[in-house]
Amino acid sequence: MVPEGPRVRLNVPLLDRDEAEAVERVLESGFLTQGPRAAEFESLVASQVGTSHAFAVSSATTGLHLTLDALGVRAGDEVVIPDFSFPATANAVVQLGAVPVFVDIDIETFNMDPALVEAAVTERTKAIMPVHAFGLTADMEPINAIADRLGLPVLEDAACALTATYHGRQAGSLATAGVFSFHPRKIITTGEGGMITTNDGALADRLRVLRTHGAVRGELYMDFIDAGYNYRLSDVHAAIGIAQMGKLHTIFEARQRLAAELGSLLADVASVRAPIVPDGYTHSFQSYVVLLDDDIDRDRVIVEMKRRDIETTLGTYSMHLQPYFRGRFSIDDEALPHATRAHRQALTLPLYPQLRTADLELIVERLVEAIAASGARSS
Incomplete structure (x- = not known):
């Protein structure tokens, strides 16, 4: 059943009795915390991604924080990240007492511009953390090459990118480690939850300890060898994830088909640029984000779409424009023009498997109306 709200929601998870029955079985077992279902979920995701290790965590944010800690990021260190991302990317850095160093994006892909990464690295840099924006992987080859040359780990913020590929390899397997999100807006959901993936055995050992209070289980009880977390x-939650993994191929195929249809419908709409997918990439289309021309008042378009019963939102945030980051860190606005533009002009349209062609046609029809009604951006 689709929840009440706008005629076309921004996203609706694909859920049915499979998830409800999976949760019922866990409740009947009496084993509610991390246990056999979490281990099964980890195995399924590791197999999908193509890594030897996967660690289920309470959210992608805690996954990023945990992995950065396990990689040795400490107070005063720096982590290079794109400026255009949900603030959780930077929050995970700040929570360790480290400093996020914001890099501008390629406006074509919304991803970190690899050409700007090396200049952002200093002697205090301890990691590079590209984000796979909206489900399109960052250009990992040049980023990894810089990191390898400088001896730095690379952590993929792959929150949106389950099923995304880069030259035949799955997101989450492209660097030192990756982190996925299972928030209800993501490709699959556990309600709240995340997953860390890696092929690094030493890192996996560290993650295993830190995730569970810094504990190592002995024959009779646990020894606490570090100050860890309950992540x-x-x-x-894992039972829901297992049921969702059974739908992953169906969800992926539907998103690909609907994204192609929506792109065709938008092809002749002036002032709207559909998502760009470079050769060799597969976009997961966790979010379908268009870029409006600069003279269009994007915020007014969101309001006008809501009046027309279509839910939309901004793409995501230029973090240097947010009050906390702007107030705490010295940021050169002139170095981040593309992230600033994306913050102001990117628009997320509805996309999820339950939509029909008629829904997509309605979205585009209403978008054209909303752009006409919104008028030009105020100077």
């Missing part, structure tokens, strides 16, 4: 995912 585990419960079997209740």
